[in-house]
Amino acid sequence: MKNEIDACCLCDLPLFDGIKEEERAGLAACICSGVKVFKKNDIIITEGDSAAKAGIVQKGRTFAYIIGEDGGRIFMASHLRGDIFGEVVMFAKNEGSPVTVEAAEESEILMLDREKILNPCEKACGCHVTLLKNLLISSADKFAAQRVMIATLCMKKLCGKIAAALIYFSRKAGSDTFNLPFDRAAFADYLGADRSALSRELSRLRKIGAIDFYKNSFKILDRKKLCGKRADKI
Amino acid sequence: MKNEIDACCLCDLPLFDGIKEEERAGLAACICSGVKVFKKNDIIITEGDSAAKAGIVQKGRTFAYIIGEDGGRIFMASHLRGDIFGEVVMFAKNEGSPVTVEAAEESEILMLDREKILNPCEKACGCHVTLLKNLLISSADKFAAQRVMIATLCMKKLCGKIAAALIYFSRKAGSDTFNLPFDRAAFADYLGADRSALSRELSRLRKIGAIDFYKNSFKILDRKKLCGKRADKI
DNA sequence: AGTATTATGTTGCTATTGCAACGAAAGGAA
């Protein structure tokens, strides 16, 4: 295990909003328990793990998923540099992690300690309330992200799901051109759809001029076409 | 507006776990701003409402939903006596309620005040950290409920969605016989499916002996049949 | 009771989509 904490990365997180600059480093050191390096496809948290772990991505990219009862992979979230994962679940009564977290590429993860967050050393008392409020804000944001997923998955047709997802990621990026944080297979998982059906539909949307894409880079060309009814055959 | 606070209802909530009996009533009075009565189909919170309201159901039943871009209703949650709603969203940066909350029947709602929760009177300082921790726990639980919805909606076939939902509500009730908190139309919304398609599938599942139901009361008879492949025709 | 309204079930039709199988393209490793 490496033990260099990228203080810059850690202290700039929203988690530390409202905490005085001079207190951040101390608090950061207090709540975390070291840096771990994971190779691509390494499992960081296994579904059912009793220990309530959390982590912050210092370098690389990770994603969380569930293996559904039908064997399919249910995509839950992706985490880029600066993102926290596991911090919401840490507080749930239910024991065991509900998801598996996997490294999408070689990644450095700053591991957080549940107990230290819940019961930090006494000197941190001043920051503590602020930290908890920030965690609440973070939870609320993740809650909102899940709500977007639900709204996407509730669309009755695949093109509706695609439209909802593309519009969401476009808005998030603040541009009609943007990258999706997953490959086709993961995108299909995210939409709860079949990969080949997704490919077919994306091709159709490109053909009618609604979108354009190359790999995981997408561009929305025409929102009306994106959401409209399908044209009659031929 | 009525002004009787059902102290029993309020104080027994998980929100007050870990807070001394003698402090509960005071804290309760401190964070809430009165009781409102709503008739069936009254709107309690409208999507987009700037005020971050929250409430506790003292009597009755409410539910939250979004009107999707395709006009369909996206079911998000239902709230029975003792349930809190809006408390997670209160902390999100994003202004405006993402959902509409509606009374499913005549309901008494204890309204909560965001500012009072975030910045309670000084004397409540001792309880404050505990209250925030409890809110974190509550957020985590709702987060988990949303994750279940996502796992349900990710099922590729309707029978899979139905199975996932029924098994979830069965486990929640701790019995193979249980009531769903919605009528057929809302159940279809919850599954992101068409109401008539849901009826058709439920009838099929009853015919093959997987489940039985009457109104919103369901019974799981055979889990294998519930999830298995469809029998060949006739 | 009688009527209106709502909730639920049924069915035919057809578009949609899952599934499986295959091929092409891209990238990595030896």
Next chain:
DNA sequence: TTCCTTTCGTTGCAATAGCAACATAATACT
């Protein structure tokens, strides 16, 4: 380079599910 692996697109086929329209049952209202 060549081989291997992974990713992505295409297509035929059959199952599925949305949609609309209607029938029936349950409930509320006067």
